[in-house]
Amino acid sequence: MAIDGNKIIHAVMEGSRIREAKGIIPLFGVYLSILSTIYYNRINFEFEKRMCDLGQEEKARALLVAAAQECGYATFQGIRNSWEWDEIVVPMLESREDQIHGFTAVAVAFGWGDLHVVELVPEEKLVIRVNDSYEARGYIREYGYSTAGKCYMLRGVTGAFMDLIYGGEYPDGCFSFLAEERRCRAKEDGYCEFIARKSPHKSIL
Numbered sequence: 001m002a003i004d005g006n007k008i009i010h011a012v013m014e015g016s017r018i019r020e021a022k023g024i025i026p027l028f029g030v031y032l033s034i035l036s037t038i039y040y041n042r043i044n045f046e047f048e049k050r051m052c053d054l055g056q057e058e059k060a061r062a063l064l065v066a067a068a069q070e071c072g073y074a075t076f077q078g079i080r081n082s083w084e085w086d087e088i089v090v091p092m093l094e095s096r097e098d099q100i101h102g103f104t105a106v107a108v109a110f111g112w113g114d115l116h117v118v119e120l121v122p123e124e125k126l127v128i129r130v131n132d133s134y135e136a137r138g139y140i141r142e143y144g145y146s147t148a149g150k151c152y153m154l155r156g157v158t159g160a161f162m163d164l165i166y167g168g169e170y171p172d173g174c175f176s177f178l179a180e181e182r183r184c185r186a187k188e189d190g191y192c193e194f195i196a197r198k199s200p201h202k203s204i205l
């Protein structure tokens with residue numbers, strides 16, 4: 001059976017109706033909350049801008065990707081160890097690689113973008129495309145077009161997906177892969193595209 005993304009999206013939407021008193025959503029073995037993308041984008045891009053003023057632009061970008069990758073690595077480790085994953089996703093898994101399609105469907109359901117897997121070469125390469133990234137959209141709205149990719153969250157998450165499947169035992173696999181964003185809507189490309197490959201240094205910074 002192939003991965004049915006709609007089934008996963010419906011399960012997340014249904015489950016996300018349950019909120020704790022503080023608005024926390026306990027779902028898929030992790031704690032989620034609703035966060036404004038405008039707020040998230042502003043924190044990231046203003047951090048990048050301030051660091052740029054100090055001549056540390058590359059460091060800022062690496063830190064933002066690293067934060068997203070660590071978050072994605074820990075979050076999806078929790079997700080794939082949850083009872084919801086066992087009940088909804090595991091019956092659809094036919095191969096190790098199908099887990100990546102399952103992760104992608106969960107990320108779509110979380111509102112992280114319209115992620116879809118374009119290419120997956122086991123142990124080597126993952127290409128994820130996103131047509132409407134909130135990071136690119138938010139960047140263009142606030143600052144206009146850029147000369148570089150701006151979707152640090154999705155870049156880190158693409159690397160994290162490969163880390164979880166091919167990076168070895170958790171928690172030592174993070175940054176086994178690193179993703180680049182060669183195409184980004186923030187630099188007037190038609191879509192954003194993230195390519196994760198093995199990292200020779202196992203570090204992003």
Ligand SMILES: [Zn+2]
Nearest residue numbers: 136151184192
């Ligand atoms: Zn982008």
